[in-house]
Amino acid sequence: MKVEYRGQVFEFDRKMRVKDLLEKLNLSPESTIVVRGDEILTEEEWLEEEDQVKVVSAISGGM
Amino acid sequence: MKRCLWCKQKAVIYMREHRLALCKDCYPKWFLRMTERVIKEWRMILPDDKILVAVSGGKDSLGLWFALTQLGYEADGLYLDLGISADEYSLRSKRFSQQLAERIQRTLHILSVSEEMGKPVPDLASSSNREPCSACGAVKRYLFNKFALEHGYTVIATGHNLDDEAATLMGNVMRWQVGYLARQSPVLPPKNGLLKRIKPFIRFTEKQVALFTILNRIPYIEQECPYSVGASSLFYKELLNRIEERSPGTKWAFYSQFVEQIQPLLDEKFPEPELRPCAQCGMPTTVEVCSVCRMKERANKLVPQLEGEGSLRE
Incomplete structure (x- = not known):
């Protein structure tokens, strides 16, 4: 699966849950949203090998 | 697969702190309801208030402006062009703000920091030896207040969310900045030339605000401000999110x-x-000449020495 995060693309060759993907990328589910096409995924959902997803970071700095 | 507690469709979010799963249709309704509740609970907006939203082009301020208009508030926006040229940050932020203004049919005022202060924010910060976020914050607060006063607005609404406020609180506690702690509140009442400031999104995490903005198809600048990289507020946010993962509801508590x-x-x-009143500009301050006037003076005096060497824009 192809995962886009902050302009970088990561590839994984097996299916996994959203929460496992975030763990692999060392990201907190509290601050990220995973999107597949138009669909927003929750932590428990499965990602298939052929999926293309985008991880949106919700954190912004410099208040 | 989690189901929406309200309508049983597929959920898009499960908020552990509320034990609530909601779908793409119900979540925006819940979000607006919660925003209204916070506004009422804190008496943030009174019937005669004229609202100015501090718009940055990010998810929080655009989400707030959209939410307020959805709730029936007649709020205008003010975008400050900070003059951050790296990655066309200011230019792109401004475009997103203009797009939303067009969609909701509200006035977006635009001010250029370079025109108001003689120099863009990065130059003001470098010449005053302040951290970029600190200089930027001071200039923004100053110009928003000044503009709002001059144009008859009575309240300034900002998109600060729970993560922003909890991180600020943590930073102030770590250093026991009691003066700042004493003034950290969802509503700051008007005082001697300082307009009322409100934070209607304090009940939401950053993720919740981002989701509201995405579900309403509001394009916003996803990239962080180039100068916020390494800011301590980001570090505190990460720490608090790790705690929240282990113990849902901690940030709000x-x-x-x-x-x-x-x-x-x-x-x-x-x-x-x-x-x-500041001896130079007349805006409220605790000293003879306000920090923004001093910053402006230094930046404009030091220009020849600073250009090309050590400018934060380089």
Whole structure:
């Protein structure tokens, strides 16, 4: 699966849950949203090998 | 697969702190309802208030402007062009703000920091030896207040969310900045030339605000400000999110209990220093000449020495 995060693309060759993907990328589910096409995924959902997803970071700095 | 508690469709979010799963249709409704509740609970907006939203082009301020208009509030926006040229940050932020203004048919005022201050924010920060975020914050607060006063607005609404407030609180606690702690509140009442400032999104995490913005198809600048990289607020946010993962609801408890129980005591014990008009610009300050006027003066005096060497824009 192809995962886009902050302009970088990561590839994984097996299916996994959203929460496992975030763990692999060392990201907190509290601050990220995973999107597949138009669909927003929750932590428990499965990602298939052929999926293309985008991880949106919700954190912004410099208040 | 989690189902929406309200309508049983597929959920898009499960908020562990509320034990609530909602779908793409119900979540925006819940979000608006919660925003209205916070506004009412804190008496943030009174019937005669004229609202100016501090718009940055990010998810929080655009989400707030959209939410307020959805709730029926007639709010205008003010975008400050900070003059951050790296990655066309300011230019792109401005475009997103203009797109939303067009969609909701509200006025977006635009001010250029370079025109108002003689220099863009990065130059103002470098010449005053301040951290970029600190200089930027001071300039933004100053110009928003000045513009709002001059144009008859009575309240300034900002998109600060729970993560922002909890991180600020953590930073202030770590250094026991009691003066700042005494004034950290969802509503700051008007005082001697400082307009009322409100934070209607304090009940939401950053993720919740981002989701509201995405579900409403509001394009926003996803990239962080280039100068915020390494900011301590980001580090505190990460720490708090790790705690939240282990113990849902901690961020809200940390912030809300402070506001309810500790802040009033500090407010009493550490009253705000008397404000008086700045000798140069007339805006409220605690000293003879306000920090923004001093920053402006230094930046414009030091220009020849600073250009091309050490400018934050380089």
